[in-house]
Each structure stands twice: as C-alpha cells, then as structure tokens.
Amino acid sequence: MIWPVAFAELRPIFDWLYDMVSSTGLPEPWLSVVIYTGLGAMMFGVLAVLALYLVWWERKISAHIQQRFGPMRHGWHGWYQTIMDAIKLLQKEHVDVATRDKFVFFWAPVMCFVAAFLAYVTIPFGEGLIVADLNIGVLYIMAVTTFTIISLLMAGWGSNNKYALLGGMRSAAQVVSYEVPMVASILVVVVFAGSLSMVDIVRAQDGMFYNWFIFRLPFGPIAFLTYIVAATAEANRTPFDIPEAEQELVAGFNIEYSGMKFAMFFLAEFVNMFTVSAIAVTLFLGGWNGVFLPSWFWFLLKTFAVVLLLMLFRWTYPRLRVDQLMEFAWKFLVPLTFANLILGAWMKYAGWYW
Amino acid sequence: MPDLRTEEFVVNMGPHHPSTHGVCRLILTMDGEKVLKIVPVVGYLHRSLEKICENRTYPQCIPILDRFEYVTAMSCNYVFSLAAERLAEIEVPERAEYLRVIMLELNRIASHLIFYGVTAMDIGALTPFLYGLREREMIMDLFEMTCGQRLTFNYIRIGGVAKDIPAEFIPYCRKTVSVIREKLNDYEGLLNENPIWLVRNKNIGVLPPDVGIAYGVSGPSLRASGVDYDLRRDDPYSIYDRFDWKVATRSNGDCYDRYLVRLDEIKQSVRIIEQALDGLPEGPVKAKVSPNFKPPEGETYARVENSRGELGVYIQSDGTKKPYRVKTRGGSFNQLQVLPVIGTGGLIADLVAIFASLDIILPEVDR
Amino acid sequence: MVEAADTGVVFWLLAAAVLISGFLVVSLKNIFHCAIFLVICLTAVAGIFLLLDAEFLAAAQVLIYVGAVSILMIFAIMLTSRLAAHNVIQTNRHAIIAFFISMVFGLGAIALIAGTHIWRLAIETLPADNIATIGKLLMTEFMLPFEVVSVLLLAAMIGAIVLARKEGS
Numbered sequence: 001m002i003w004p005v006a007f008a009e010l011r012p013i014f015d016w017l018y019d020m021v022s023s024t025g026l027p028e029p030w031l032s033v034v035i036y037t038g039l040g041a042m043m044f045g046v047l048a049v050l051a052l053y054l055v056w057w058e059r060k061i062s063a064h065i066q067q068r069f070g071p072m073r074h075g076w077h078g079w080y081q082t083i084m085d086a087i088k089l090l091q092k093e094h095v096d097v098a099t100r101d102k103f104v105f106f107w108a109p110v111m112c113f114v115a116a117f118l119a120y121v122t123i124p125f126g127e128g129l130i131v132a133d134l135n136i137g138v139l140y141i142m143a144v145t146t147f148t149i150i151s152l153l154m155a156g157w158g159s160n161n162k163y164a165l166l167g168g169m170r171s172a173a174q175v176v177s178y179e180v181p182m183v184a185s186i187l188v189v190v191v192f193a194g195s196l197s198m199v200d201i202v203r204a205q206d207g208m209f210y211n212w213f214i215f216r217l218p219f220g221p222i223a224f225l226t227y228i229v230a231a232t233a234e235a236n237r238t239p240f241d242i243p244e245a246e247q248e249l250v251a252g253f254n255i256e257y258s259g260m261k262f263a264m265f266f267l268a269e270f271v272n273m274f275t276v277s278a279i280a281v282t283l284f285l286g287g288w289n290g291v292f293l294p295s296w297f298w299f300l301l302k303t304f305a306v307v308l309l310l311m312l313f314r315w316t317y318p319r320l321r322v323d324q325l326m327e328f329a330w331k332f333l334v335p336l337t338f339a340n341l342i343l344g345a346w347m348k349y350a351g352w353y354w
Numbered sequence: 355m356p357d358l359r360t361e362e363f364v365v366n367m368g369p370h371h372p373s374t375h376g377v378c379r380l381i382l383t384m385d386g387e388k389v390l391k392i393v394p395v396v397g398y399l400h401r402s403l404e405k406i407c408e409n410r411t412y413p414q415c416i417p418i419l420d421r422f423e424y425v426t427a428m429s430c431n432y433v434f435s436l437a438a439e440r441l442a443e444i445e446v447p448e449r450a451e452y453l454r455v456i457m458l459e460l461n462r463i464a465s466h467l468i469f470y471g472v473t474a475m476d477i478g479a480l481t482p483f484l485y486g487l488r489e490r491e492m493i494m495d496l497f498e499m500t501c502g503q504r505l506t507f508n509y510i511r512i513g514g515v516a517k518d519i520p521a522e523f524i525p526y527c528r529k530t531v532s533v534i535r536e537k538l539n540d541y542e543g544l545l546n547e548n549p550i551w552l553v554r555n556k557n558i559g560v561l562p563p564d565v566g567i568a569y570g571v572s573g574p575s576l577r578a579s580g581v582d583y584d585l586r587r588d589d590p591y592s593i594y595d596r597f598d599w600k601v602a603t604r605s606n607g608d609c610y611d612r613y614l615v616r617l618d619e620i621k622q623s624v625r626i627i628e629q630a631l632d633g634l635p636e637g638p639v640k641a642k643v644s645p646n647f648k649p650p651e652g653e654t655y656a657r658v659e660n661s662r663g664e665l666g667v668y669i670q671s672d673g674t675k676k677p678y679r680v681k682t683r684g685g686s687f688n689q690l691q692v693l694p695v696i697g698t699g700g701l702i703a704d705l706v707a708i709f710a711s712l713d714i715i716l717p718e719v720d721r
Numbered sequence: 722m723v724e725a726a727d728t729g730v731v732f733w734l735l736a737a738a739v740l741i742s743g744f745l746v747v748s749l750k751n752i753f754h755c756a757i758f759l760v761i762c763l764t765a766v767a768g769i770f771l772l773l774d775a776e777f778l779a780a781a782q783v784l785i786y787v788g789a790v791s792i793l794m795i796f797a798i799m800l801t802s803r804l805a806a807h808n809v810i811q812t813n814r815h816a817i818i819a820f821f822i823s824m825v826f827g828l829g830a831i832a833l834i835a836g837t838h839i840w841r842l843a844i845e846t847l848p849a850d851n852i853a854t855i856g857k858l859l860m861t862e863f864m865l866p867f868e869v870v871s872v873l874l875l876a877a878m879i880g881a882i883v884l885a886r887k888e889g890s
Contacts, residue, residue, distance in 0.1 A: 066484035139780040146788030153795045157753055162365055238478055239550050318550045319478025321703040
C-alpha cells in the first residue's frame with residue numbers, strides 16, 4: 001500500500017481509514033481500491049459542498065451589488081439555502097424530451113461533473129495538501145478540462161434542440177479558442193519555475209509576496225491578466241457566457257435539462273470557477289505562501305479573492321457577441337500572450353529576473 | 355474551388371423567448387449565427403381592445419385602454435381623454451393639466467428606466483435591470499399614493515384627473531426626481547463608457563432617418579437617427595409649451611444612440627417635472643363631465659408623444675354615449691415593422707440588441 | 722505511483738475499455754455515439770500511457786486526441802445534420818470482404834508479434850524529469866521532424882482558412 005508522499009496533512013485520516021478497512025481482512029489490490037475510492041469520495045464531498053457554498057456566495061454577492069438581500073430565510077443570511085435547493089432538485093422529476101438521444105443525453109451531465117472534479121488531483125490546497133503531485137501538473141489540468149467541452153457538445157447534441165445545439169457548439173468553439181491564450185500565459189510561469197509540477201511552481205514563489213509571479217515585472221502582470229480573461233471564458237462566465245446566453249439561446253446547451261441533471265451542470269460550472277481561481281492562485285499568487293496563518297488558509301483566502309473578482313465581472317459587465325469574442329481571443333489575446341511568452345523566455349535566458 | 359454550400363436553418367424565436375419582451379414570435383432564417391430573414395409574427399397578445407371600446411361608454415373605455423400600452427398606461431389614459439375632450443370641447447382646469455404633465459413625465463421616466471434595465475439585461479448585464487427597477491419603484495409608489503394603482507391607473511379622466519394628489523405627494527415626488535437625477539450618473543457610469551457595451555451597441559442596427567420615416571417609426575427611436583421631431587413640441591398638447599426643455603436627439607441611429615436618447619429624455623423629463631411642481635396652481639382637478647358623457651357627432655384623432663413614439667387614438671362618435679369606432683396607433687408596431695429591415699444580415703446577438711434598443715412592447719403591437 | 726499488483730488489474734481494465742470502445746466505434750449505427758466511444762478509447766489509451774509512467778505522453782494524448790481531434794470530429798458531425806440521422810448506413814456493401822481482409826492482417830500482426838523474441842527493452846530507469854528530457858530532445862536531436870510537423874500543421878491551417886473563406890471578403 002503506497003501512500004502519496006505529498007498528502008501529508010491528511011495522514012491521520014488515511015491511517016484511520018486504513019486500519020478500519022484492513023481489519024476486515026480484505027486482500028491487497030481491493031484494499032487499495034476501497035481506500036482510494038473512500039478518499040476520492042471525501043474529496044468529492046468537500047468540493048460538492050464548496051460548490052454549493054459558491055452558489056450561495058454568488059447569490060449573496062449579486063444581491064448586494066443589486067441592492068437586494070438575496071436568500072435570507074434559511075439560517076443566518078440564508079446560509080443553507082443552496083443545500084435546500086440541492087435537496088429540492090434531487091427530488092424533482094426528470095423531464096426528458098421524447099426526441100432526445102437517450103445515451104448521450106444521460107451521460108453528458110455526468111461527464112461534465114466528473115471532468116470538473118478531475119482537475120483537483122493536482123491542486124495544492126496547502127503545504128502537503130495535494131492528492132498527487134504529478135510532474136505534469138499544469139498539463140494534466142489542461143488535459144482534463146477538455147472533457148468539459150465534450151460534455152457540453154454531448155449535451156447540445158443529445159437534447160435534439162436547435163438552441164441547445166447552437167449553445168453547445170458555441171461553447172466548444174469558445175473554450176477551444178481561449179485555451180490557446182490560457183496555455184500561453186501559463187507557459188510563462190512554467191518557463192520561470194522550470195517545472196510543470198504545481199508544487200514546484202509554488203515553491204518557486206517562496207518568500208515574500210514580491211516573489212509571486214504576478215509581481216515579476218513586466219511579464220507577470222500581463223500573464224496574470226490574460227490568464228484571468230481566458231479563465232473567465234473557460235469557466236463560461238460573463239462577459240464570456242455566450243454558451244448560455246439567456247437572451248439569445250434561452251439557456252444554451254442545458255435548455256432541456258431539469259432536476260438533478262441540470263444541477264450537475266450548474267454545480268460543475270461553479271466547481272470550474274473555483275478550479276480556474278485555484279490555478280490562478282497557484283501559478284501567479286504564490287499558492288499557499290503566506291505568513292502566520294496555516295498554508296491552506298492562505299490558499300483558500302487567495303482563491304476566494306479571485307473568485308470574488310470573477311463574480312464582480314459577472315455582475316457588472318454586459319456580454320460580448322460571439323464573433324467579437326473570437327476576434328478578441330485570436331486577434332488580441334493570442335498575439336499578446338505569445339509576445340509575453342517570448343519576452344519571458346528571453347528574460348529567463350538573459351537572467352534578468354529575481 | 356468547389357461551391358461550398360452551407361445549410362440554412364429556421365429558428366423560431368419566441369413566442370416564449372426571454373428577449374422578445376412578451377409574446378412576439380420571430381421566424382428567423384439563419385446561416386449559422388447570421389440572420390438572413392426575419393418574419394415577425396404578431397397577434398399572440400391580441401385582446402381586441404378597439405372592438406371592446408365600441409361596447410363601452412366613454413369613461414369606461416379608459417380602463418380598457420390602460421391595457422393597450424401598460425408600461426405607460428398614463429399616456430393611454432391621457433390620449434383617449436384628449437380625444438374625447440377635443441370632441442366635446444371640454445375645458446380642462448389648470449391644476450389638472452399640471453398634474454397630467456407630472457404623471458405623464460413620471461410615467462415616461464418609469465418606462466425608460468425599464469428600457470434601460472431590460473436592454474442591459476438583453477446584452478447580458480444583469481445588474482442595471484435591478485437598478486432601473488429600484489428607481490421605478492419610487493415612481494410606482496407615487497402612482498400608488500395618487501390613484502391606488504401601480505400599473506394600470508385609470509387616473510387621467512375625461513375633463514381632468516380622477517382625484518387630487520395627497521399632501522405627501524409633492525415632497526416625495528421632489529425626492530424621487532432628485533434621486534433619479536443623481537442615480538442617472540450611476541447608470542451612465544455602469545454602461546456608457548463600458549467597452550463591451552460600446553462594441554455591442556455602436557454601429558449596430560443603424561436606422562437611417564429616411565427609412566425610419568418611411569416605416570412610420572417615431573419617438574426616441576427616430577430621434578436617435580437625427581430627426582428632430584417630438585409631438586410635445588411639434589404638435590403641442592397640454593401645457594408643454596410653458597416649460598423650458600429640449601428635444602433630445604442623436605445622429606447615428608444605432609443601438610447606442612437609441613440608448614443615449616432615452617437617458618437624455620429622462621433628464622429632460624426630470625426638468626419638466628421640477629418646473630411643473632414649482633408652478634402647480636391650486637384649484638379644481640376635474641371639469642364637470644356627466645357620467646353619461648355624450649360627445650357630439652364627429653371624429654377626431656389625438657396623438658401624444660409616448661416613450662415608444664407616437665401614441666394615437668382615433669374616435670368616431672355617432673352622438674351616443676358609446677364611441678362608434680376607436681382606432682389606436684402605437685409606436686411599437688412600426689418599430690417591429692422596421693426590425694426586419696435593420697436586423698437582417700446581422701448576427702442573432704445583434705438582433706436581440708436591436709430588438710431591445712427599439713423598445714418594443716407587445717401589447718402595443720397586438721392591442 | 723501504484724504498485725505492481727494494482728497495475729495488473731488496472732491494465733486489464735484499461736485494455737478491455739480500449740478494445741470494447743474501439744469495437745463500438747466501428748460497429749455502432751449512430752455516428753455521434755461512435756465519436757463518443759472514440760473519446761473513451763483514446764482516453765483509455767492515455768491511461769495505459771500513464772501506467773507506463775509516460776505522463777507527458779498521456780497528457781498530450783488527452784490534450785490532442787480528445788481535446789482537439791475528437792472535438793473537431795464532433796463539430797463536423799454536428800454541423801452536418803444528415804450525418805447524424807439514424808437511418809444513415811455506416812457501412813458499405815464491401816463490409817464482409819473488408820472484415821476478412823482486416824482479419825488476415827490482424828491475425829498476421831498478432832502472429833508476428835507473438836513470434837518475436839528480440840524485444841528492445843531498455844533496462845535503464847526513466848529520468849526523473851522526463852519532460853525536460855523530451856523538451857531537450859525535441860529542440861536538438863529531433864529538431865527537423867519537429868519543425869516539419871509544425872510546417873505541416875501551419876499548411877493545414879492556412880488551407881482550412883482558404884477553404885472556409887467566403888468569396889470576395
């Protein structure tokens with residue numbers, strides 16, 4: 001039984017789980033399977049609750065921006081409102097269109113949900129709080145997020161609805177386009193850290209805050225801003241929420257979904273938002289680095305700050321048109337990020353950095 | 355190169371589509387995202403108001419016509435009263451005229467605030483909607499304290515207004531007006547210079563002035579194209595000539611200018627309301643009109659400048675207490691008519707922006 | 722990573738996934754379903770790469786084959802609505818002959834592989850940071866093929882733009 005070294009702070013839980021399962025006398029390969037499944041379920045539970053709270057948070061923030069109260073009835077400032085909503089959605093009837101493609105229609109939300117959670121394998125929540133420190137960390141995240149695109153395409157096609165089809169195709173085109181500037185701005189950081197591993201990248205930013213990649217002039221801030229823009233598009237949020245443009249496509253790819261299937265798309269969106277924020281923190285804002293407080297606290301604090309930024313975008317900006325969105329990606333962001341990457345690589349080569 | 359043919363497909367936008375402001379159905383022929391052909395299908399909200407009016411006495415027609423253009427029901431009240439007064443040559447008391455102007459302008463502001471919110475929402479900004487409705491709420495409070503209603507007022511009657519305003523109306527109205535004037539800065543700050551707002555609206559759906567006139571477009575949508583035409587000034591009714599205000603015009607005729615013109619109009623309406631509050635005389639608010647109101651035989655057409663263009667009522671009287679024929683004209687109908695002209699060839703997202711910027715509401719189209 | 726005992730189970734699971742989904746890709750009636758199973762097949766292959774400690778290859782497999790190639794295929798299917806109709810026959814009348822020919826080739830390949838005894842097995846362990854090694858090799862030893870592939874992709878991209886460009890614009 002091999003324990004991932006980096007997962008140190010959860011070791012007691014792991015030991016407890018190991019003792020409990022091994023006392024049943026299970027043979028070895030299945031022991032690992034059970035334990036890893038249990039750990040996965042724990043992670044899943046934590047993230048699902050996190051997503052629910054992000055929904056609540058978004059509702060409160062939007063409400064306060066719009067001079068409303070938002071949910072107020074369930075608990076202090078409605079803190080368990082979204083949990084009640086989730087329970088309600090679980091009980092709801094699944095309304096399926098008769099002309100849907102049964103297989104694709106059913107698996108699309110599952111795939112979307114799973115893809116959203118896959119990225120958390122390599123996100124360092126704190127010093128030693130990482131599931132697996134893959135040496136391809138960043139690349140891995142880029143790879144698994146592509147499953148989200150496929151799930152959107154599946155949802156769009158499986159619903160057998162023109163709006164859903166348009167929404168799915170728009171979102172695929174958008175996410176594919178914005179992946180290019182996103183990767184290019186991430187690569188600047190990778191070039192400087194000299195590694196794709198998330199832990200190594202955070203370690204490269206050790207020390208005071210001026211060691212963070214965002215403060216490495218001049219390429220750092222540019223890379224951060226382009227990353228945030230691309231990440232907003234990647235998470236399908238305003239001003240880049242074309243896939244679900246309510247006013248043009250009614251609701252986009254998820255128009256025919258109801259009940260828990262819809263909730264899965266909805267929660268996956270929030271998990272994705274948290275993912276892109278966590279990546280931003282890891283790559284640009286020093287990850288878990290901070291003083292006095294525990295590392296996971298710093299990580300969550302910074303991540304929630306970036307999430308707040310994304311939420312402010314959403315509630316203050318109008319939406320771009322689909323062709324303007326593409327133009328912005330290909331004619332502005334891509335050249336800018338590549339120029340920035342070349343600049344960064346050259347500075348690294350010349351040694352003009354700290 | 356081989357001739358690459360792509361398939362066009364037909365999409366029904368509506369009748370229950372969130373950005374058609376009611377139950378409008380647009381049959382769109384699309385090539386991908388590009389709109390090749392637009393066919394508006396109207397009539398989903400037809401309530402045959404004109405026919406109903408033929409079976410009602412004149413005072414009873416007013417609450418029916420409230421439903422004609424319910425976003426600015428005051429104008430509907432007023433235009434019918436104006437037509438009836440012209441038929442019967444009724445002199446309206448001074449105080450009533452002032453109150454009417456205040457109510458009409460308040461309602462115009464309320465309507466433009468809805469436009470502001472809904473347009474922003476159609477472009478994807480959700481917050482302005484709530485901001486717009488917040489200030490509209492104060493106006494609704496004013497209406498509620500005056501006539502007990504918030505949407506369909508039945509307040510402006512033949513010969514005056516239904517009843518006098520309560521004592522707290524004037525201070526609250528002054529407060530409302532100053533709040534709106536102040537909050538307009540917020541509105542403009544949120545959207546006017548916003549780069550996304552600019553690329554979504556500038557040079558989108560340009561309505562040339564001659565096309566606008568040819569299709570009978572009127573009101574702010576036409577003034578945004580540079581046609582300096584406002585019935586309040588050019589076909590004066592009520593007491594608008596006593597106030598110091600300007601007709602708001604812009605020159606480009608795109609969605610952005612249509613948006614700006616309406617914000618400008620809010621400012622002008624605020625000015626009018628403030629002057630009217632200052633000059634509000636004492637006196638009766640309603641001329642003596644018999645409940646059995648019978649205008650002499652004849653016909654008349656009254657028109658007012660509504661927030662959506664020319665709002666007109668034609669009444670043919672046969673001397674009985676019921677109108678022989680009532681014909682209404684709303685600005686939205688002509689603006690829906692011009693939508694295929696300026697919306698074709700753009701993207702579907704532009705179509706939504708154009709639809710919003712023309713400020714079409716469907717009850718006025720279908721009646 | 723995982724121990725040898727685990728690798729066995731996982732390998733067989735992945736291999737089964739590759740074979741079953743690969744078979745479904747060529748046998749299913751609905752072409753969209755075929756594309757979905759192609760995605761699963763390619764992902765399972767990436768899993769096998771991962772078992773072999775070739776993490777970079779696995780990520781590249783997912784990124785390129787799932788993230789780009791499959792999505793392109795699905796896009797093409799979605800854009801041509803007739804292709805996805807249920808009544809389109811996915812095979813032609815040579816199916817049976819083709820089956821036997823490919824059986825011959827398949828069995829031949831299996832026999833050939835089974836008869837091979839001289840495997841070029843590298844005993845040495847992988848360098849700890851094999852991404853850096855791959856990067857260095859791509860920029861030195863395999864510079865020419867790398868650049869040729871880049872030029873090929875560029876040519877394909879320009880070709881696509883030329884095809885998609887509307888006349889006169």
